[in-house]
Amino acid sequence: MLSKLMSFFLLALVRFLTGSQARWYGCPPKAEQRIYFANHQSHADLVMIWAALPQELRSITRPIAARDYWTQTPFRQWITTAVFNAVYVTRQAAPAAAAGAAPSPAAEAAAAPPAPPADLADLATAGGPDPVPERPQAEPSPEALRAAVQPDDPLAPLVQALASGDSIVIFPEGTRGHGDEPQPFKSGLYMLARMFPQVVLVPAWINNVQRVMPKGEVVPVPILCSVTFGAPIALAPGEERRPFLDRARSAVIALRDV
Template sequence: MRNVLFSILVRPVILFVLGINIRHREKLPDSGPVVIIANHNSHLDTLVLMSLFRGKSFQKVRPVAAGDYFMKNKLLAVFSTKVMNIIPIQRKMTKDIRGMFSPILKALEDDSIIILFPEGSRGEAEQLSKYKSGIYYLMREVPDIEIVPVFLHGLGKALPKGSFIFVPFFVDILVGDSFKYNENRKAFMDTLNDRMNRLGEEGQFKEW
């Protein structure tokens, strides 16, 4: 049912209104457990990433999202849980790291394909924000699981932060080589930044 609803409500808009060019699609995982990380400029980011999966793979896709935002009203909550199948996380400081990430860890145990934005909230259009170290603490709990970096370009113009007007735009998606957790936090974050920066440079995108 979820696949049908997504195919009717979301995928036609994503695939036919936006022009999507994806490079290295073969590097996208078709099964979990795996964590996909991407830069975050638009509410369309998650929907575009989800649209890349089909069938059994799609059924395993679980985006991580801010529970305080996506669960704030009934209609949005229904769409978020029934169609997007989000994992709602409360954005609060806590010393119980494992407890905070427990819904994600449980989903990974179920072989899910997790979509996560290390920047946290959406940044300004087509500008990378500083990646937060939450991804390090999550992967510390599951050090053997692969992380797949994905760079998105164009969605910050199609539906930028603070806008409710959807503008058809050409979108580039670059999928990078997977990597794993490193117990050295600085080295891990440096690797994450390096992988994302390389994907952006590969696209040779001009400044807006």
């Protein structure tokens, strides 16, 4: 009961401070499993997207929350757990934050193509006969990729949330940016797209929220803000990590001026 009252209060507060306008430019608000991925400039980004979603989507969507920040006080932890139903991620270091963290060695091994046998490689290097080309190895299945994720992998809580049927909100930059454009996306979104090909990937652009709660400030300032949701993208067969991440980043940036 208390969490529901706090939810109503926070919705009213966020909408008073920001307007919390949701703009569904490329897709309708639909109750299907999704990964929303957005630019990241403030801790308030989590709250902004949560407030922008309609109730039927908010109830099935879990934003990620940096454990070191959102569990600093009992109140923050209660808010993110009881109200937002957030997924905590551990930021082991600033460059490896949130869903942008690199996958575990086991996950990387499952995703990487097998190396050629040492003896064949030596023959080619020594000028011997060309090795007989092997048949292309099949890519690991989504099930194999998910099984390779270790409990201490930064992606493990997100994999668990998606496996249980939840939608999630992630910030692929990994840490908050300060410029007009997002920083290069880290590998987490790519790995999740490979592990859960059936989940719809929806880009989003959060506008102005960094001015509501600038870094280092504790008192919010009323500023009109919006969240624009774009057309879904999908990982193409055989698409490599960096081209996909660059394309996903471009999809987010394209929503800035819509």
